[in-house]
Amino acid sequence: xxxxxxxxxxxxxxxxxxxxxxxxxxxxxxxxxxxxxxxxxxxxxxxxxxxxxxxxxxxxxxxxxxxxxxxxxxxxxxxxxxxx
Amino acid sequence: xxxxxxxxxxxxxxxxxxxxxxxxxxxxxxxxxxxxxxxxxxxxxxxxxxxxxxxxxxxxxxxxxxxxxxxxxxxxxxxxxxxx
Numbered sequence: 249x250x251x252x253x254x255x256x257x258x259x260x261x262x263x264x265x266x267x268x269x270x271x272x273x274x275x276x277x278x279x280x281x282x283x284x285x286x287x288x289x290x291x292x293x294x295x296x297x298x299x300x301x302x303x304x305x306x307x308x309x310x311x312x313x314x315x316x317x318x319x320x321x322x323x324x325x326x327x328x329x330x331x332x
Numbered sequence: 333x334x335x336x337x338x339x340x341x342x343x344x345x346x347x348x349x350x351x352x353x354x355x356x357x358x359x360x361x362x363x364x365x366x367x368x369x370x371x372x373x374x375x376x377x378x379x380x381x382x383x384x385x386x387x388x389x390x391x392x393x394x395x396x397x398x399x400x401x402x403x404x405x406x407x408x409x410x411x412x413x414x415x416x
Contacts, residue, residue: 297339
């Protein structure tokens with residue numbers, strides 16, 4: 249793996265794991281007033297498209313990263329509806 | 333451009349433009365209590381890595397999408413610090 253691929257892997261890990269603190273904070277505080285529902289809906293649709301794209305080009309990193317991100321975004325949407 | 337590339341372009345547009353409603357809501361409401369600083373810091377670093385990756389592999393879509401996203405995330409960070 250050359251340094252450019254390592255850079256892409258690090259970027260994928262950060263832009264996936266990055267949502268975990270927000271999910272934890274929302275789950276703990278049970279408050280979503282400041283959180284934009286539109287943002288999480290649009291991001292979720294976009295990430296599902298990335299997931300489909302990753303499957304179609306048979307790229308495991310793209311598929312895996314966006315699969316996990318889709319799950320985290322879906323969890324945020326559920327919390328947003330639950331704690332409107 | 334085949335349908336897979338169109339899918340990738342649509343995914344890039346959604347996961348970039350998706351942040352605009354959150355930036356607008358935060359700018360309008362001047363309230364960031366429910367927003368995780370850690371999430372936006374980690375996402376920002378990750379997107380800057382994606383931007384660097386896009387430049388290194390000479391991919392205009394990856395560079396453009398992540399350049400715009402980095403700008404939106406930076407704006408969110410400024411709002412988060414301003415309206416702690």
